[in-house]
Amino acid sequence: MSWLLATPHELGDGLRLRTATPADIEALVAFNGAVHTYTSDGAPSPRIMARVREWLDGTHPHIGPADFLLVEDAITGQIVSSVAVLRQQWAYAGMPFTVAQTEFVGTLHAYHRQGLVRYQMDVVHAASAAAGDLVQAINGIPWYYRQFGYALTLPMGGGRAMSASAVPTLPAGATEPFTIRPATPDDLPFIMAVEQDAQRRSLFAVQRTPAYWQHEVFTLGELNIFRRHWHVIQAPNGTLVGYLAHGQHPTSPRRWLTTLEVAEGTSWLAVVPSALRHLRELVGTVPAETLGIAGGREHPAYAVFPTRFALLDPPGAWYIRIPDEVAFLRQIAPILTGRLAASLAVGYTGEVRLNRYRSGILLRFAAGQLAEIAPWAAADARALTVASAAFPDDSFTHLLCGTRSLADLEAQYSDCEVATDEVRALLTILFPQRTSAVWVMG
Secondary structure, three states: OOOOOOOOEEEEOOEEEEEOOHHHHHHHHHHHHHHOOOOOOOOOOHHHHHHHHHHHOOOOOOOOHHHEEEEEEOOOOOEEEEEEEEEEEEEEOOEEEEEEEEEEEEEOHHHOOOOHHHHHHHHHHHHHHHOOOOEEEEOOOOOHHHHHOOEEEEEEOOEEEEEHHHOOOOOOOOOOOOEEEEOOHHHHHHHHHHHHHHHHHOOEEEOOOHHHHHHHHHHOOOOOOOOOEEEEEEOOOOOEEEEEEEOOOOOOOEEEEEEEEEOOOOOHHHHHHHHHHHHHOOOOOOOOOEEEEOOOOOOHHHHHOOOOOOEEEOOEEEEEEOOOHHHHHHHOHHHHHHHHHOOOOOOOOEEEEEEOOOOEEEEEEEOOEEEEEEEOOOOOOOHHHHOOEEOOOOHHHHHHHOOOOHHHHHHHOOOOEEOOHHHHHHHHHHOOOOOOOOOOOO
């Protein structure tokens, strides 16, 4: 029995909602290839089809047919709408929690505007809550998922690039100081350890399992849109000092390192030039004109060439939904307490009442400890007079996700209000603006 839906639901008009089975694999692959095509002639996308197949046929370690919902014509069996849900573990400043990532949301054109996606999203949200997930996430088209309670918050992708000719060349007769070779399964413990250290730079991060790392580095098929070629970076004495990933046989004059990380104790100044020269020298269908590092908004490599990394590729954004803000705050309470202890408000005692207009949240502090996080009945006429701060719409989601500072939110929303400077100082301490690099689970 699927965790998503125990029994099929009859939706009326001859349509039935159910979870997928192994017998649906070929039909779901074909459906997604047709619905998610981006070719000018409307031909099915082989790259989308390859990714969907890997999610269904047992190739991916954390998802299978039971994680797909589909709406079918009850008479013909034709799939007319579908979504997939990949459950995974993320972390907030190192504090773990589970996430339901919805992907491959699609409906045949003839069945648009019948509420089929909404019905499936309601099922996903209920099942995700029952499973204990604190967050739902989507990598999706602009605006659409706002209607289901999502906010475009955490940055996704992005990077900085430079002209290929700006990468320093080696002096005549010199050899590369590092060897860059394809990764092997024996290198995975090193890659995982370096990635774990790198996650300290990110407020939100995906915590990948060893099985997922094996899948990502060695199992993804060549047609999968997230397929990368992984390499480790070795010092002359054979010590591993970093790793990188990129596409193979570049077909664009703009080339990217999709991942570059260096082990602690190793100089980024020494490694980054070698990594960029490696990228420039890949054999492709066209010569390299620009070279980039897709490290998001902030990455240590950018500081190696602060003036040469002048070409900005702005990040997109994850859709994030935090349906129970009190539960999420309780999960990250140790992080909040730690921030308070290291701040100018150490030992604080008092209450902060957050007005969310349709609800409210009470934060009660005792001698620097978060003694209580609870719902607060703020939705009455007196709320604005007794609240410590007020956050409309998705503004508090941005504060929780670190994507906007409190000052930014006050400037953007006229109904985002803070009662006193003391509260303003506390909220700034508890919820600082920080970047995140959340890697899409391929």
